[in-house]
Amino acid sequence: MRRLLLLAALAPLSACGLHPLYSGGGSGAVASALQQVEIAPIQGRSGFLMTNALRDRLASGSTPAYRLDIRLDDRIAGLGVRRDDSVTRERRTLRARYQxxxxxxxxxxxxxxxxxxxxxxxxxxxxxxxxxxxxxLERLADNVADKIVARLALFAQRRAAAK
Incomplete structure (x- = not known):
C-alpha cells in the first residue's frame, strides 16, 4: 500500500519539465561546450583568483570556440563605525561583467x-x-565563478536544444 501511495505521489513529477543540465556527463553537449571556452586575461589579484576558479570549473581541453571576457569590480566599504570614526565591519563586494x-x-x-x-x-x-x-576575496571569486559557469551551462543547454 505504501509503495502504491509513493508511486502515485511521484507520478506528477515526471511531467514537470525538469531535465538534467549535464546529461551525458563529460561527453554531453553542455560539458563539451564548456570545454571550448577560453578565458581572456583578467587584471589584478581578484582577476588571478577568478581565472583559476574558472579554469577549475571549465576544464578547457579542446580547441577554443568561445572566449570569455570578464571585467571585475572589487570594492571594500566600511559599515560599522565607532564613536571615534574607526570602522568595525567591512563589506567586500566582487562584481563581474562577462561576455x-x-x-x-x-x-x-x-x-x-x-x-x-x-x-x-x-x-x-x-x-x-x-x-x-x-x-x-577567495570565497567571492569561487562564488562568482560558480554563477558564471552556471549561466554558461544554461546557455549551452538551450543552444544544444535549439539545434
Missing part, C-alpha cells in the same frame, strides 16, 4: 553580470583584518 564571444564570428552570445558580497569583521590586528579580506 561570451564566438571566436568564429566575433559576436557576443552572452552578456551578463554576476556578483557576491561578504561581511568582514575589522579586528585590532591589522594582519588579521588583511587575512580576513583576502579570504573573503
Amino acid at each position: 561570451l564571444v564566438d571566436l568564429a564570428s566575433g559576436s557576443v552570445l552572452v552578456d551578463a553580470t554576476a556578483g557576491s558580497d561578504a561581511g568582514i569583521d575589522v579586528v585590532q590586528s591589522e594582519y588579521g583584518t588583511i587575512a580576513a579580506e583576502n579570504t573573503a
